[in-house]
Every structure is written in structure tokens, then in C-alpha cells.
Amino acid sequence: MENHDAKNSLYEDIGLLLFLTLFSAAAILMVLSGNILLNVIYLFCTILLLMITYFFGILPSLIANIIFICIQVVIMVYQYVTSITHIPWQLSFWMLIPILMSLALYSMTQNQVALQKANRELRTTLVERGAFDEQTNLRTTVAYIEDIAVFAETNRRFKIPVATAIIKIRYFNDLKRMMSAQQLRQLLQLTSDAIKEKTRNNDITYLLDNEDPTWAILLYTDDKGADIATKRIEEGFEKRLEEDSSLNNLAISMKVGIALWNGETMKTPYDLMNEGIHETQYDV
Template sequence: MKRTRSSLWSDVAFLGFLVLCYVTILYMAGDPDSYVKNLFVLNIIFLMTIITYFTTVTAGLVLNVAFIFIYGAYVLYRTVTLGEAVQAGAYFWIVLAPLFTLAVWVFALSTRRLQEENDDLNEQKARLATLDESTDLKTSVAFQKDLTVFAGISERYGIPLTLVVIKVKYWNEMRRFIRTDQLEEAVLDISKISQASIRTNDTLYLIDKENVTWGLLLFTDQDGAKIVVDRIRASLVQFNTQDFAQKYKVQLNLNIGAVQYDKEKVENALDFLTQAKRQMEYDV
């Protein structure tokens, strides 16, 4: 799998942070006499890195400048008033603090970019996906693409093309009675009603998963589509009696609308779908 630049920088920053932690442990272990002082300074540095992680590098740099100034003033005070020599530890912490901040900032920045890339990929996947993952049904994206092909076949060979739209009545109310982990299974079970009522060369689409709406593209006229609709309603009665009502403790009802393709009246796939949905208003 190809590594992105953000992923590489994230790994480098994380490894750099671990190396700095290791170096700090070795230094503190080698200077047990100043353990309390070193631990206090380390806590301040870690606090600055945490603030940097949740804010910006600018905030981290400002805190580092303040830390270097205060710590340098403290060392200078002890040197002037107590006559202590400037030890190597003073330089160690002054150098280590910005290095910690830099490592954490690079890691945070790379992680955020990776998250943005992941979100973009998920959006692109949802926009381009032609199959629904849970039901294996074609989506609205596939519907728009297929309609162009089917409409061309219908016009060229004079074969009538009809769109049947099926929607679950009162779905928003029904989902309150169905467990969350059963919602996708319920959609799949309802889809099987339509799948069992069509021919192998007819195509079923899951148009809207949120409001549970399907589309059927049938190479038939309005009368032929009515036969399919009647078969779906007959299957629905049996399904309610034997399966759905017992399994989900709720009665299933469907709104169904159908419209035949007319080149003069249909501008695009969305217009065709809208016309079919209008027909559902007469299904009461």
C-alpha cells in the first residue's frame, strides 16, 4: 500500500517523540541528585507539548520562549547570587523543550491531515459508490448511470420503460420500534419482497437508504408495471403475516408509484424519479 506524505511525517514525528523520551530518561537516570528539579521541569515541558497538540504551533512556540526566558533567568540568578557554575543540564532542558514541542506539533499536524484525507476518501466513496454495502443493491448513482443506457434502448427499439418507486410508509415512526442493530437487516428483508417480484432482467435500486426508498426499472408499459406492483402487494401481505411483523413487532406498509418513460417529458434521471414519487401521492 502506498504511504502518503502525511503518514510518513506522522511516523517520523512519533519516533522522534519516543527518542526524546528515551534520551530524557537516560539523562534523569544519570543525574539522581537533581531528580526533583528535573521532574518538575519535565512536567512543565510535557504541559507545553499537550497545549501545543490541542492548539497551534504558535502557542507552543510562545510557551517555549517564555519557558526559556524564565528558566534562563533562574539559572542566571543562581549563578550570580550563589556562584554556581552553569551546568550542562541547563542547556539540555533549553534545547529539549522546543524539540518536544516540534515533534508533537508535526505529529498533530500529520494526524489531522490524515483524518482530512480519510474524510475526503469516505465522501468520494459515498459519492461514487454504485452498490450499497449492506444490501448489495445498486444505489442512486448507478440508477442515474443506468437510466441513460436503458432510455437509449427504449428509444432505439421501441421498448416501453417504466420506473416503479417503492417507499416504506411511516418509516421514521417504525424505526423507533426496531432495534438499531436490526435497521439494516430490516431494509434488506424489505428489499427481498421487491427482488422476488421482478424478472432477472429488471433492476432494483436502493435510492434512499435514510428514508428507505427503492426504484425499479422495468422494460414494460404502465399495465405491465401494475402487474409487478400487484405481485409486490401480494408478497407484502404474506411477508407481514409470516415474517416481518413477528420479527420486528411492527406492521409493514408500502407506498408505490409508477411512471412510464417519455422522452418529451423526462429531462433527466432526477426528473424521472420525481415524477414517479408524485404518483405515490395517489397511493393511499
Template sequence: MKNSKLFSDLSLLGFLLLSFIVVVFTSFNQGSFVQNVVFMNIAMLLAIITYFTNLTIGLILNLIFIFLEGSYALYISITTSQSFGTSLYFWLVMTPLFSVMIYLFGYHTLQLQEENTQLERKNRQLGILDDETRLRTMRAYKEDAQVFMSTSRRFNLPVTMVVIQVKYWNELQRMLSDEQISEVVRRVTNTMKHAIRDNDILYVLNRENLTWGLLLFTDQDGSRIVTERIKEFFEESANEFSSQNQVEIAIRTGAKQFDAETIQTPYDFIEAAIKELEYDV
């Protein structure tokens, strides 16, 4: 991130320096003032196009500009015997420099934005509570799951991991607005809170492919009762949302009872439960 910030700052300073040079050059070259203003506008236009497209398109447009400018200068030189001074050569250099500098600024700024997004994602993963749902996150789950698994081994108590996902979540994100997506997340979360017991612990395990998790002191049959109750509660809540937004929302669940021989880590526990989602279609 430090390198991207440095290069972004240097690119911006380079662009400002080029602009300063253009202003000074235009001020001291009054004989070609109109011509310089026209070339400056063209240079800025090409720089803007480069910023919103890519460097390849920008350089191609600059080559076309250089060709047309050279052709125009050659035509004027042949027909009027008029020679061009430093102004022509100045803009032949400055115009592509503007485009390159603004591209570098945009490129490194975009890198900074991507790095910030990754940092925010990591912070959400490392945080104990999810910002939106106020549920415990993957970090908290890892610690709690170790306790549940150790308790199961020591006292031979059944422990089951339940995972819940919204069906066709990736497609829904493209169809719904940010407010509607938040409403879906809130409805699913509230449904599960009402459907479970006070001593059951609910988690947000994945924010990208939105996945909730639930640790239960029960066996496979007991978890089936819980998941059926969650689906029943959610169906009642989803009917209102579906009728208002003309989109069908449904959830799928998977549950896996802890097996000390096949499940060694909290991640194994999640993976085993996620595999059970395949059977809920």
C-alpha cells in the first residue's frame, strides 16, 4: 500500500508539474497563444479519455494526434513556407506525457482502492463481531468451536454444526439494491435468532458468499428439527419481502454432527457442514 500511495502521489505531482510548465510556456509564447490553447485543450481531452479507458487507447489517440499535427505542420510549411517554432515540438512531447501521467495516477489510485477493500475484508474477518449483523465472526467461531469439540470429546456430548445460505445469493446481489440486500441479511439473521435457543451460538462465517453458522449441543436429528424451524420462520418472513420486491428469497441449510475421527479442526467442521448443503436443493 505504501508503494501505491507513493506512486499515486508522484503521478499527481507530475501532472501538476506538467500543467505548471504548460502555463509558463503559454504565457511566454504569446505569438502562438491561440495555437497553444487549442493544443492544450486537445492534450487535456486525450488525458481524460486515457483516464477513463486505458493506456493503450490513450497512446493510440496520441499517435493519431501527433500524425495529424505533423501532417498539418508539413502542409502549412509547403503551402505558405511558414516554419513552426518550439511550440510544435513542445506539444509533440507534452501531449503524450499528460496522458501517461494521468494514467499512472488513475492506475495507482485504483490499486489503493483495491487494497483498502482487501483490508476492510480482513478487518471484518479478524473482528469478533460483524458490523452489520452484530453476530460473532469466523475468528470467534474458531475459538468457540475448539471448546465445543473438546467438550464433545471429553464428555461424549453430541455437537452439531449447522450452516445456512441464501439460495442463488450471487445472482440476487446483482438484482437487488444495497438496501434490499441489507434487508435480506437482517431477515435471515432475525429468523435464526428467533428459531434457536438462548444457549445456541450464531455466527457470520463468510460475508462474500454469505454464510451463517450455528453451533448446537444436539445430535443430527435434533439439528434437523432446528433447521426445519428456521426454514418455517424464514418462509413467513420472506413472503412479505418477496411480494414487495417481486423476487423469491429462500434459504438452504446443512448440518453435520461432530465426529472426532474425521473432524480435527474447526475448518473441517465447517467444510463437513457445507457439503451437506448439496442435499438441500
């Protein structure tokens, strides 16, 4: 998958460079050929061909390019017959460059579309697996449970304290009845941003529940350090609320529960999560 994406990215870059080279060559040849009127007309025709390539694909583009070449041949023959002069070969570059530019543009756009499709598929896969929340870009419960196991193993090996902070919105069910759907989405995003802003780089933030908004943070610290971290988050959250005109008229606040991993009494990652959720009940 990675090699395929790298190849598409390379082809996209090659297509872009070739397109720019051909465009520059066309500009130089336009100056050298000297026939301003026909050059301007052919330039606009080329732009039209590129638009056909971009919006309709390569087959309509090739057909349009062939028609364009036939039109140029007719014009050359007409000029030769009516003027009884030599055929203006200096304009013949317009028979070749537009079709080459169309092919370069098609290569560039097709590989760009392939990269975008791969990114969408990866994002969809992450969402479907439940490891990634699409709105907030936070990890979800699936990732949280998996990561607790890693943190717990680190605690066992190196005796580094591990804590989790569970964050909820106080009286959310009551607030929900007074808030619009837009305000609920705004609150979810605002809280997520406040938490991410105030956590350290090695602390990981999760969104465990969308319906009853519940966030979690995994930290390598003791209960005192976790308390300091959550106080910092609450301050950042309150500051953001004050600045938000759609939410600052509501009595919104956080409630926090902190739990420490205990390898002797806790057997599964769910034990730590449930302990943290239980502790939120005592934050009054």
C-alpha cells in the first residue's frame, strides 16, 4: 500500500513537471512563431481541451484533440490555397503540444485522485474499526483499551506510574435539552480542542462516548501529576467557553475522575477505565 502510494505520488510529480515544461515550451514557440491572432485562438482552444481532460477524462479529450488537429489542418490548407503561399509550418507545434499537455494533465490528476481515494479508504477503515473519531480526530474506546495494556506493561517493567483521567460534562443530560444540535457539536469540538491543547506530547487523549460525551487521557504520572494536568485542562476549557458566544451563556463545566493503574488489583484495561468513570461521580 505504501509503495503504491509512493508510486502514485511520483507519477503525479512527473505529470506536473511535464505539464509545466510543455506550457513553457508553448509560450516560447508562440513568441517565435509570430502569428498573434492564431496563437491566441489556439491557446484558448488548448485551455478548452485541458478543461475537457480534467472534467470528462482521457477519451473525450483525445477525440477533442483529434478534432482540433483536423481544424488546424483545414486552416493551413485554406491559408495555402487562398494566399498561394507556403504552409505556415511555424504553427504546427499546436498539433502536438495540446495533446501532450492533455496527457500530462490526465496523468497528474489521475494519480492525485488515486492518492485521495487511498486516504479516504484509510480514514474509513480507521473509523469502521472504531479506533478513530471522525469529527474530533481523537482515538476512541477501542484504541484506549489497547493502549492501557501497553501503559500497564510499561508500569510493570519500569515501575512508572500510570494514571487515567476521565472527563465528562457536568449535568449533560439537562444541558442537552436546552442546546441545539449545532451547539452540541460545538461543545464536543471545543472540549476536545481544550483537552488536546493542554495535554503534554506523551499524554494521549481519547473520546470514549459521543452520546454522553466522555473523554479519557492516559498519562505517565501519579495522582498528584494527573490532578495538576486536569486543573490545567479545566482552566483552558473555561477560557475557551468564555470566548465562545454560542456557549458562554450556559452553565457548562467539567467533572473529572482520576484513577491509577494498580497491577495487583486491576486485571484488565477495563478495570482502569471503570475506576476512572466511577471517580467522576465524586467530583461535585
